[in-house]
Each structure stands twice: as C-alpha cells, then as structure tokens.
Amino acid sequence: MNTIYRNRFKAHLLLPVIAVLCIGWAGSWDELKSEAGTVTSVKAAFRQEKHLKILAKPLVSEGVFYYQAPRSLRWEYTRPVPSILLMHDGSVQRYVKTASGLEMERSAGLDAMQVVLDEITRWLQGRFDESEMFAAQLEGAGHIVLTPREAAFKAIIERIEINLAEQVGVIQDVVIFESPDAYTRMLFSDTDLNTTIDESIFREVP
Amino acid sequence: MIHLSRLILLLICLPLACSHLPDIQPTPSTSASPGDCPVSMFPHGDWQLLHAIEATGPGGGKQTLLGLSQISSHARSAHCVMMTLEGMVLFQADFDDGALTVHRAVAPFDRPGMAEGIVDDLSMMFFEPGRPHLQAGRLPNGMRVCRYPLPDGGTQDIATENETHWVIHRYDRRHRLIRTVRPISDQGWSEHGMPRQVILEAHGLAGYRLRMSLVEAEPLTRQPKLKKG
Numbered sequence: 341m342n343t344i345y346r347n348r349f350k351a352h353l354l355l356p357v358i359a360v361l362c363i364g365w366a367g368s369w370d371e372l373k374s375e376a377g378t379v380t381s382v383k384a385a386f387r388q389e390k391h392l393k394i395l396a397k398p399l400v401s402e403g404v405f406y407y408q409a410p411r412s413l414r415w416e417y418t419r420p421v422p423s424i425l426l427m428h429d430g431s432v433q434r435y436v437k438t439a440s441g442l443e444m445e446r447s448a449g450l451d452a453m454q455v456v457l458d459e460i461t462r463w464l465q466g467r468f469d470e471s472e473m474f475a476a477q478l479e480g481a482g483h484i485v486l487t488p489r490e491a492a493f494k495a496i497i498e499r500i501e502i503n504l505a506e507q508v509g510v511i512q513d514v515v516i517f518e519s520p521d522a523y524t525r526m527l528f529s530d531t532d533l534n535t536t537i538d539e540s541i542f543r544e545v546p
Numbered sequence: 547m548i549h550l551s552r553l554i555l556l557l558i559c560l561p562l563a564c565s566h567l568p569d570i571q572p573t574p575s576t577s578a579s580p581g582d583c584p585v586s587m588f589p590h591g592d593w594q595l596l597h598a599i600e601a602t603g604p605g606g607g608k609q610t611l612l613g614l615s616q617i618s619s620h621a622r623s624a625h626c627v628m629m630t631l632e633g634m635v636l637f638q639a640d641f642d643d644g645a646l647t648v649h650r651a652v653a654p655f656d657r658p659g660m661a662e663g664i665v666d667d668l669s670m671m672f673f674e675p676g677r678p679h680l681q682a683g684r685l686p687n688g689m690r691v692c693r694y695p696l697p698d699g700g701t702q703d704i705a706t707e708n709e710t711h712w713v714i715h716r717y718d719r720r721h722r723l724i725r726t727v728r729p730i731s732d733q734g735w736s737e738h739g740m741p742r743q744v745i746l747e748a749h750g751l752a753g754y755r756l757r758m759s760l761v762e763a764e765p766l767t768r769q770p771k772l773k774k775g
Binding site: 395399 | 596606761
C-alpha cells in the first residue's frame with residue numbers, strides 16, 4: 341500500500357463518523373435527496389459509545405459538531421480527551437488538548453481529509469447511492485445501511501446503520517460495526533438545523 | 547588523507563564501539579536483596595487503563611490515539627487496543643507471558659514487527675522484570691538502580707530516587723540505549739498511585755516518543771493500590 345493510498349485510507353476511517361452529519365428523514369432515495377438538500381447547517385451534541393467484547397461497560401466520549409454547507413466542519417470532543425477537528429476553506433487542522441493546552445497535530449493523514457469532504461458534500465445532497473466508498477440501502481422508514489464497496493475498507497468497517505429521527509434532518513443514532521466484537525454507537529441530541537454559525541467556529545479554537 | 551566514506555563509517559561505528567552500560571557502584575545496603583529493588587512503578591493486580599497516547603514520529607509528526615489496556619501483573623498478560631479518537635480500532639492484541647495474538651492491525655500497525663514492538667513497550671511500562679536482578683547499587687548520578695537481564699540478551703535498569711522519581715532504561719545486547727520510560731512528576735498521580743503522565747522514548751534513527759496521559763484506571767479485581775516497593 342503506497343503512502344498516498346495509505347493516507348487516504350486512514351482519512352476514510354473518519355468517514356463513518358461524519359457520515360451522520362446531516363440526513364433528512366425519508367422513505368425513498370428521492371425523498372431523502374429532496375429533504376437533505378434543504379439543510380444548510382447543522383449543530384448537535386453527540387455521545388459516542390465504544391463497545392468491545394472485553395469491556396464490561398462501553399467507553400464513552402462526548403462532544404459537539406458543527407457543519408456549514410458547502411465545506412466547513414468542526415468535530416469537537418469535550419471528553420474524555422478534548423480535541424477539535426476543523427475543516428474549512430480547503431484546510432484541515434486537528435487540535436488535541438495536552439498538558440500545555442490545545443496543540444495542533446501535524447500528521448500526513450490529515451491532508452487526505454479533503455477526500456472526506458467530497459464524500460460529505462455528496463451525502464449532504466442525499467446522494468448516498470452515488471457514494472464511491474459505500475453501497476447504500478434504505479431499509480424501511482428512516483433506516484439506512486451503508487456497506488463499504490472496497491474489500492480493504494470492509495475489513496475495517498463491516499457496515500454502518502443509521503436510524504433517522506421523525507424530524508426531517510435529524511439523526512437518532514448511528515451504529516458503526518467494525519467486527520462482531522466491536523462497534524461504536526453515536527447518539528445525537530440538541531440538533532439545530534439551518535441556524536447561522538459564525539465562520540470563526542470553523543477557523544478558530546478557544 | 548582519510549577517504550570520506552571511511553570517515554563516515556568511522557563515525558557510524560564510533561558509538562557502537564563506545565557503547566557500554568552505566569557503571570553501578572555497589573552499596574552495602576543494596577547488595578543483592580530483591581527487596582532493595584523497588585517495583586512500585588508497576589501496577590499490581592488486574593487493571594483496566596485508558597491512556598491518551600501522543601505519538602511523535604522520527605519526522606516530528608504527531609498523532610494522538612486512545613490506548614486501552616487490560617493487564618494482569620500476576621499472569622503477566624495484557625489485552626491492548628489502540629483506537630483513533632473517533633473510536634476506530636486500529637490495533638487489538640492479546641499478550642500472555644510471551645505469546646502474542648494479534649486480532650486486528652490496520653495500517654500503520656500492520657507493519658512487520660510493529661505488534662511485537664507495541665507489546666515490548668507495554669511490557670516495559672506495565673510489568674516488572676521477569677527475572678531476578680543481576681546487580682544493584684547506585685548510578686554515578688546517585689540514583690538507586692537495579693539491573694535486570696532480558697531474554698533477548700539486553701539489559702534493563704530501573705533507577706529510583708524516591709517513589710515518584712524513577713526512570714527505566716533498556717539497552718540492547720550491544721549495550722546501546724534503546725528505550726527510556728519516566729513519569730512526568732509535575733502532572734501528579736492518580737488516586738490509585740499511578741503517574742498521570744508517562745513518557746516512553748525509543749532511541750535511534752527511527753526513534754519515536756509516546757506521551758501517555760492516564761484517562762482512567764479501573765481495578766478489575768480487588769487490588770486498589772499499587773504495591774509499595
């Protein structure tokens with residue numbers, strides 16, 4: 341696996357997390373595309389539960405995310421390890437809290453995050469069925485199953501299940517299955533759609 | 547006139563020729579008693595530990611990962627999981643007193659020797675040496691030290707000033723320093739007596755540095771405190 345491919349591959353590990361940003365409730369792909377197209381911004385809190393066979397109770401992370409169409413994202417963990425991922429105006433930056441405060445990390449994989457933004461843009465338009473990374477199935481009302489198209493990616497993520505809430509544009513939860521013994525559940529709350537988000541949110545860290 | 551290539555070769559070989567273990571001055575009180583060798587820096591009993599691991603590579607690039615470890619000092623076994631901050635599992639393996647089973651290894655953790663290296667680093671940080679010490683005494687800087695043989699022909703020194711100031715040095719069979727582990731004392735200690743932050747440095751051309759910040763420490767059995775050395 342060459343370096344470029346490996347970096348793109350690593351960047352795609354974030355895809356399932358970001359895949360949940362902004363999807364409308366829908367009963368068909370056409371409805372989904374129509375409803376998702378009306379969403380221009382999202383702000384929500386999230387709770388991330390990591391389930392592993394060896395764990396008696398899941399590892400819990402919490403945070404908040406912001407999205408502004410067409411290509412701005414802030415994905416922020418507040419606990420247990422505070423960190424902020426910013427994607428805005430063609431740049432990608434990650435900050436992680438250290439003993440001396442928030443420090444910017446420079447790793448090769450971050451450059452490849454632009455690829456992730458392309459996927460996000462596609463999803464925001466409800467075009468799941470056009471994704472290069474995932475084959476999408478709409479199963480029943482508001483239940484989407486994403487399956488990686490590439491075998492190498494499938495070895496890392498078996499599938500992603502998304503349950504949409506009743507309210508258009510709001511996600512109830514997402515489950516990312518890595519293996520029979522490992523999955524991540526993300527639950528969303530306090531979702532605000534189409535509100536004005538100051539641009540500094542996507543450029544600056546506190 | 548010395549040819550340039552010979553000069554370079556000489557410079558490369560010089561450190562090898564000069565490598566030697568630090569001298570240990572024997573002291574009457576630290577002659578050979580196992581009790582004189584503190585092991586309080588190693589967790590005793592069964593624990594689940596969650597660390598934020600800031601890894602710095604040879605080129606200076608940094609990446610922070612989550613490291614989950616379930617360790618048993620009695621069985622000298624460990625289950626370790628390395629995850630991205632987003633929770634994606636990159637590496638998962640069992641280590642049971644020498645036997646390594648890798649359950650999952652995603653790039654770059656799938657490189658040859660990477661799994662063994664992780665287990666070696668974990669063992670150095672979490673398990674007291676498996677063999678009796680060969681030498682005990684004081685280093686030239688005055689720290690108490692115990693020197694242990696390693697199965698691969700290397701050597702491990704555990705040097706202590708007191709219960710909170712210690713350093714572990716590991717040397718290869720040619721006596722070159724290859725690893726250093728030490729706590730960052732100004733970051734304090736957990737309620738279980740574990741350092742809140744530990745730094746592991748791998749020395750050499752492909753060296754790296756792991757700054758491990760303790761997020762959670764949970765006893766898996768009734769072993770609430772570290773054994774005092």
